[in-house]
Amino acid sequence: MSDNIDEHALLANLAQDYYLSELSLAQLAKKYHLSRYLVNKYLEDARRKGIVSISIASPTPRNLALERKFKQRFAIPHITIIRNRMDPLETKENTVHYAAQQLKTLIKGKTTIGVTWGGTLYELLNSLPASIQEDVTFCQIVGDDLKPNSAVGAMRLVRQAASKFSANALTLPAPLYIVDDDTRQTLAEELALKPTLMAASQMDIAITTPGTLASLERVPIWRDNKATLFPDVRLTDTVGMLFGRPYDIQGRFLNAEDDKTFGLSLEAIMRIPRRLGIVNNNFKTEATLGALRGHFFTDLLITEALAERILIEVDKH
DSSP: OHHHHHHHHHHHHHHIIIIISOOOHHHHHHHHTOOHHHHHHHHHHHHHTTSSOOOOOOOOOBOHHHHHHHHHHHOOSEEEEEOOOSSHHHHHHHHHHHHHHHHHHHOOSSEEEEEOOSHHHHHHHHHSOOOOOTTEEEEEOBOBOOOTTOSSOHHHHHHHHHHHHTOEEEOOOSBSBOOOHHHHHHHTTOTTTHHHHHHHTTOSEEEEOOBOGGGGGGSHHHHTTHHHHSTTOOGGGOOEEETTEEEOTTSOBTTTTSOOBOBSOHHHHTTOSEEEEEOOOTTOHHHHHHHHHTTOOSEEEEEHHHHHHHHHHHTTO
């Protein structure tokens, strides 16, 4: 009887730390002095014995007719449009959860996943069910945006994701923009950074979300030097930012001729087999439309409200 009680307590404690405290498998293994294999097995036992009960919400409703229209109009291979709910917060949560499920299906065996930054990606990675994925590598695509005290910067997200899956992490401890061309090229050859850039050039999946030019305003060094960072670029034409680069409503990167961004080149990024974009902001209409026209994504998840706004906007430009 005592052994049964001890086992029940162990399974309950492991489950509480895993599901409620969101400790990773590696952290649980260290805390309880167990192998990660046993941690995973005990968590499965906790579910099988009814210690953990998981409720499954009804399938997230999609607007399939609107998805077909977007595929025809924008020639995007994979698009998911989540129907609006009465509660806008519920709609956003559904979009993030569906994106997490889609990303999970793309992770098969040895996979390298590129990560940018932002609150939406933070929520997406948190929504992924944790598991041991030692063959997976989370990799930074470009340098860090240097937002002060940000909890959702690229380096932090890469490390957070790797910790959750007991996976590998490769970061780029360098700024997003380096103005001097020689410095930027030399830094890319540094021993500490080369492994990340090599892995990034061969990544299987990139996950990101379109930003806006306003995001640069939150970083004083970028805000005060926009003319230097984007020479000969008419920034008033910018409708969105992706991988640190501004683009216009027609889906053209505006700094392609003189790119000061440190990290993977645009050409290499566009060769990534699956480029997953998620937009959880209904006011990013022009940014999403430009990204669709530029074929920046192979996979896109948006809300029904945003999709309807895009179809109205598309006839204006």
